[in-house]
Amino acid sequence: MLLAYRCALASPRVTATAIEANEFPRLAEEMEVWAVPRIAVNGVPQWDGSVPERTFLQRVLSPGYE
């Protein structure tokens, strides 16, 4: 979670939201949340699990991740 927050704090183009999956089950289902952390970028589910900063940046900045 903190990597996403750091990105939002570093760029005005980025927002980062932690979403408590149990509390918003409909959205969690839409985002196919079966494991956490589950990362979605621009409303599209992407990957599960924590990754190193370099990988995180590569993934969220990749044109395929949106």
Added chain:
Amino acid sequence: MPILRPDEEARVRELFAALERPVELLVALGPEPTPLPGAHDLDFGSETVRIAEGLAELSANVSCRVEQEPAGFPRFPAISIQPEAQDVGVRYDGLPWGYELGSLVGGVLEAGKDEPTLRPESREALATLDRDLAIDVFVTPT
């Protein structure tokens, strides 16, 4: 009931003492989803306020404000973590309980730093971003 054990509270106080700028926790309240099974009579909004106010008591650099249905919040309850009372898009949607209290504390610590803590190459990569990115991280309290 306190939100932190005494040892946890002491540790968070210590961490918050290192804040380099004020951080405001804007708690957004509004209509909530159907209560979760097993949640009994838990009022998620009131609990979220209690947690934000509890954290604000641990440092003069942390404050808490509560608003009803502010614009731009798709879900309630939610907390906007705001460095110097500026909305920079750092949020926690839901009640930050259990493990997730750590995410909120971590968000406050990050927001309280004058400079982002990403590596220089990461900051350079973000500086080239030519589109908006909304990163959602789904979490659970356990």
